[in-house]
Amino acid sequence: MSFQSSFNPHSEQAAQRREAMLARIAHLRALEDRAAQASAKSRPVFDKRGQLLPRERIGLLLDPGAPFLPLCSLAGFLQDTKDPDKSVPGGGVVAGIGFINGVRCMVVASDSGIEAGAIQPRGLEKILRVQAIALEQKLPFVHLVESAGANLTKYQVEGFVLGGALFRNLARLSAAGLPVITVQHGSGTAGGAYMPGLSDVVIMVRGRSRAFLAGPPLLMAATGEVATEEELGGAEMHTGVSGLGEYLAEDDREALGIARQVVGQLGWVAWAPTPTHPQGGREPEYPGASSLPPPLGEGRGGGSPRQPLHEAEDLLSLMPQHHREPVDMREVLLRITDASDILEFKPLYGAATVCVQARIGGHAVGLISNNGPIDVAGANKATHFIQWMCQLGHPIVYLQNTTGYMVGKESEQAGMIKHGSKMIQAVTNATVPQITIQCGASFGAGNYGMCGRGYAPRFLFSWPNARTAVMGGEQAARTMRIVAEAGMARKGLPTDTPEVKAQMQAQFDQIVHVFESQADAFHTSGLVLDDGVIDPRDTRAVLSFCLDTCAEAAARQPRPMQFGVARM
Template identity: 75%
Template structure:
C-alpha cells in the first residue's frame, strides 16, 4: 500500500466555500430529524399521565449505553403527498436502526406513537420492509417495540393494505431463517397489527397497557353486536394467562424493556465476534481517530472537498484518503481509464475495494471497473462505491467504441458480485451511472447519501436543453417560430423540476437510500456496516421449515 499524498488545500477559499455549503445542508438535515423528535415530544404529557415512556426513551433504555447506534431511513416520508416543506414531518412514524442490546448487534424498530398514535404511514411501511430486509440479509435479531393505532383509515389506500402483508411475511421469513423476532407490546395492536406479536418468537406485554385483538370493541360491536372491554378482549393479562399470545407480563415500560434485554442476553451464540475483523469495532467505538490505523488527513476536510455543483471537478482519491486506514491506497490500473478510480485499502481493519468517478465512465473505465469487481470477488473483499458520476460517456466515438456493451459488462459485474457492496452517494448520481455504480436498484447491502448529493436521470440544465431542442425541432417541422419567452419559461420549469427531485433530502424521503449522513461520519458508518457484514458472514443460523409458531 502507498500512502496517498494529498494535493488538496483545505485552507483555500474554494474549500471554505464548499465547507460552508455542506454545513448548511447538514443543518437542514438535522433540523428535519429534530422536527420528528419534537413532534413526538409534544405527546409527553399524555404519556406521563398513562405512566408510559416516549418511543425515543424506550429505544434509549433498550440499547446498551455507550455502544454505537446506526439510525436508518430517518427522512422516510419527507415531502410526500405534496406536503408543505416547512410542516412535513419525516421518519415514517417509526424509529429504526442497528444497535447493541445486551452485547448483541440487533435491528431495533419502534412505533413512534407520539405522532398520530403510531399510525402506519405509507413510507413507514416501506421503511419497515427495508429494515426487515437488512435484518434478514445480515442475520440480525429483530426487536420490535410496538404501540400503533394501525392503518390510518382517513388515508386508506387499498395498495397499502395489500402490500402491507409483506411486513408479516418478512416476520415469518426471519423466524424461519433462525433469526429471533422479539416484540415488546407497549400499547395497542389491532387487526393486522395483532399479527406483529402473533408472528414473533417471544412477546412481552405490559399490564394495563398492551392490547392485541383482530377487532377492537367498536368494530366488534358493529360487526357482531357483541360488547366486550378492551382488557377482556385483548389485554396483557388475558394474553399472558389465557390465550398464550404473550410469554412475559411486565408492570410498566421500563420493566418490559428490562425483560427484553434479559431475553436477548440469552442469545449467547449471537455474541461471537466477527471471524477476521473482530478488533475493528473496538477501534471505532473508542473513537480512535488518533490511532495508528486512522487516516493521516483530518475528517473535517471532507466537508470542503465536494463541490456544491457537479460541474466542478474533484479528485475522489482525496475522499478515499480520508476514509482508509493510514490513508494508504493501492490504485488499480491508474494509467488506464483514469476517470474511473479503482483502489484497494482498509477501513478499521477491513480490507475493501473502492470504485469512484473523476469524470464520465468511458469504455476503458467500464472495463477497468468490471475487471476490478471480479478481482475483489476473487479476494472476497467488500466493495465500496463512492458515487460522483455524470453517467456513461456519450458521443459518436464512444458509441463506435462499444460503450453500450462495455457499460453493460460493468452492470453485469455489479449485479452478480459475490461480495457485499456498500454505496455512498457523495456527489452526482446521474443516468445509467447510477446503475453502474451500484445504485438503489442494484441492492447494495447499505446505501447512504451525503447532504449535497444529487440523483437524476440527467442534470436539470441538460434535460431542459434537450427538451428545448426537441420543441424547436418539432415547431420547425410545422413551419413555426418558437416564442423566446415561452421557451425560457419551459427551460426554467424543467430545471426547477429536476433540481427539486434530485435533492438528497427528497430522494431519502422516498427511501432511495438508507439515510443521509454527515460526511465526517462516513468512516465510522462504513466501519460499523463492515463489522455488521463480517458478523453476518461468520454467524451460523439454525433455519427451520417454518417460523416459531405461537403455542
C-alpha cells in the first residue's frame, strides 16, 4: 500500500501557511545576521591589529565549497535581555561541522568581535553541546580561541563551577583518540589558558597570542609582581620557552594554514563530500556570514540518492500556524525521502502514529511521525518499529508533530501509561543513531516518546514554527482555572462576581502568555534545547549531512588512550 500525495500547493490555505512560514524564516535569518553584524562592528579594531574577524577565520580554515552545518546559532537569544529587538544570539561562539583538508571536523570559534569573546552562559552550554557531539561522532575538535574568558561584570558562581566541564571534555576528546587542535588567535586568561593547555596541538600568532593563568593586572593585585604580557604568556615565550605552543605563525592567515596542514597530516581517511548544490536541489544559504561556505550538500550513504518526486518548496505550505489544525505528515515524508519512495509499517493500526521505511541521501532509515496524539495502538506500533530498526541497524528519524499521549477514561483503562512507557523504553535503549526534527507541536510526554532533547538524539533541529511545552498555553490556563475555582468552592468563596472573574481572566491571560512565549522555537533554541532552527526546505540536506556524519563515526576507528596527550 503506497501513499499518494493529495496536497495542493496552490490553494488559499497553502498560500497562507507559506506566507507565515516565510515570515518566520525571515525572522530567523535576521536574528542570525544580527550576531554577524554585531561582530563585524569590531572590524576597524581587527584591521588595525592585522587580524581577521572570527567568521573570516572559519571561512579560510574550511575547504572551499564543502558543506558546513552550523550548530546552535540562536544560543542565548532572549537570555542576555528580554527585549527581542536587542538580544544578540549565538552565545559569543560560532560552531559547526565542516571539512578541513577533506576531514570532517567540529569547528568552534570564539566570536571575539562581541565583548572580546567573553564566554556567555548559553555560550558555555553551546560549547559543551558541540563537544558532546564531537565525542559521540568521533570528530576532531578544532578550536579558534580569542576570548577574554569569563565576563567578571556578569559573574555567576555556577558558570565558574560548571564551566570546568569544558576542560574535562577536552581531556576526554584527546583520550578518546580525537585530536584537539587549537589556534590561539588572541588572549586566553585564567580558565581560558587551559584551552591550549588541554589541546594536543597549539598554534600561536606572534604578537597576538596570549595565554596565562594571571594577566599583569591580576598578578600585580595578587603578588605585587610586575611583568609584561609577552613575558607572562606571549606567543614567542610559549613556543620557545614554556613549550605550550608547537607552531608560531606570523598572522591569522598563516596560523589557519598551519591548522589545515596539521589536520591534513592526521592520516585520517577523508569522507569526501558530494557537490554542495545537487542538481534539482535548492541552493542553501548561510545566514549572515558570506565568508563561510554554503552549509549543506546532498548526502552520500549506501546508494546513489535520487531526488524526491515532490518539491521541497511545498514544505513551506504544509504546516499549519496552529497545532490544532490537522496535517498529514506523510506529505512531509514524500518531500524529504529519496525518490519519495516510502514503505509504511502497519498503516491500518494506530494510524495516528506514522512509521515508514525509506532512504535519505542513500541511507536506509526508519521514520516515525505523528498525525495526532499517540494512542495505545500507536505507542505499541512505534515500540515494535523501533526494535525492528534496531534489528536491521537502520538509523531512526523522528519528525515530531504531536500534542502528546492520548488521555481519557478509555485510554487510561486500555493501559496508556504502560504502553507509552514501553515506547519510551524503546527510544531510550535504541541501539542505532536517532535524529529528531521538531516540525510542529511537541507537547507533554510526546516530546519524550518522540526522542526529545532529554533522550539524547545524535542531532535535534527545529522548524521555525515548532512549539515545545508540557501542554498548550490555553490548556494549561483552563486547567489552572478549574483548580482555582474548585479550591474557592471548597472554601465557600464566590466564583462568579465581576472582581473574581476579572482576576481569573487576568491569571488565564498571564498563563497563556508564559506558556506560548516559552514554547516558541526561537526561545527554546536560545536555551540550547535544540541544535538549531532550520528552514524546512533544508530538512533533507540537514538529515543527509547528519546521517553521513553518523555513518562516518561508525566506520571511524580512532586510537583511544588511558589519558589525553599531555603537554611536554
